[in-house]
Amino acid sequence: MDKVKQGRKSAAILFFVIAGITLVFSPGVLNSILYRQPIAFRAIGMMLISVLPYVVIGVGLLLDKVKFSIAGVGFGMLSLWSLVSLVRSLRSVVSMLSYSGAAGWISIMTTILGGVFLLVGGIFAALVCFFAESGKEGLMRSARGLRRAAFVFFLLNMIFVALMDLLAIVSYVATGIYSAGYGVYSILTALINAAVAVLLFVAANKALKALTYQPKAEELLTSAGPLAPEAPVMPEETFSIDELYAPRAAKSTAPEPVAAPEPVAAAPAGVADQLKQYKDLLDSGILTQEEFDAKKKQLLGL
Secondary structure: OHHHHHHHHHHHHHHHHHHHHHHHOOHHHHHHHHHOOOOOHHHHHHHHHHHHHHHHHHHHHHOOOOOOOHHHHHHHHHHHHHHHHHHHHHHOHHHHHHHHOHHHHHHHHHHHHHHHHHHHHHHHHHHHHHHHOOOOHHHHHHHHHHHHHHHHHHHHHHHHHHHHHHHHHHHHHHHOHHHOHHHHHHHHHHHHHHHHHHHHHHHHHHHHHHHOOOOOHHHHHHHOOOOOOOOOOOOOOOOOHHHHHHHHHHHHHOOOOOOOOOOOOOOOHHHHHHHHHHHHHHHHOOOOHHHHHHHHHHHHOO
16 A cells, blocks of 8 residues: 555665664764774774664665565664674673763663663564564564554663763763863764664654554545445335226226127028928938937037
8 A cells, every 4th residue: 555655665764864874973983083083994894784774674664575574684683783782882881980980871871771672672673574574464463562562662762862862961061071072972972872763763663553554444445446336216106095096996897898709600501401301300200319419410510
């Protein structure tokens, strides 16, 4: 349907925008811009890895019919990258605490809890994509339920990351770190992380809604085309009582015509004379009654 395709397309555009922001404002690029340092090959590799999930999700949303869900693979990659970032953050807890105090705590909490929310939300989103694009009604119903869970975790990630980054900015400004170059870098990073978290929530919500869209009854009737025209209703005839009973009364009172009897053909003159002769013979006793009757039937053709 047009609404589903439009939703997938708009979500794909948002994921491409997130990929562009993540690539352009990555730590390696920011360091190169602020401090005029060359970008290390390791930083380039990390940039590409962090951008790849968003690109895969966007491409998967643009492809309508595939044998497997490319968008689901992209969300799975996003969860995997969140797990890697979470492990890296846990390994550098001590160093992060050592340089900025309260801001360090905020950065740690943002990275750890935000990574957990994104990890779980990405897993739910990947399951939604695989179930929704399987074409099975039972899995589609499960996908609609999982979509709500994914929505909650992406919402928590957006709220937590945005709030923690704003608190980090306030901490940088309050401590005067923003005057140094590193403070500017930290503030820009916090703003970009908050913007990406908001865009990710909007894009993921749009994508999962489009994948699990359930048309309403009115839309199904509209897509099925116009209904067959109704048969014209014939006007109902009305009769008065006189019109209904007058023909019947006239028919019952009028005498029925009686068929005229068919005329009996007169016997020929020769036959009558022969019958008369046989009658005289009967009277004189020459013919018996049986013989006379036989002759009579013979002459009359009975």
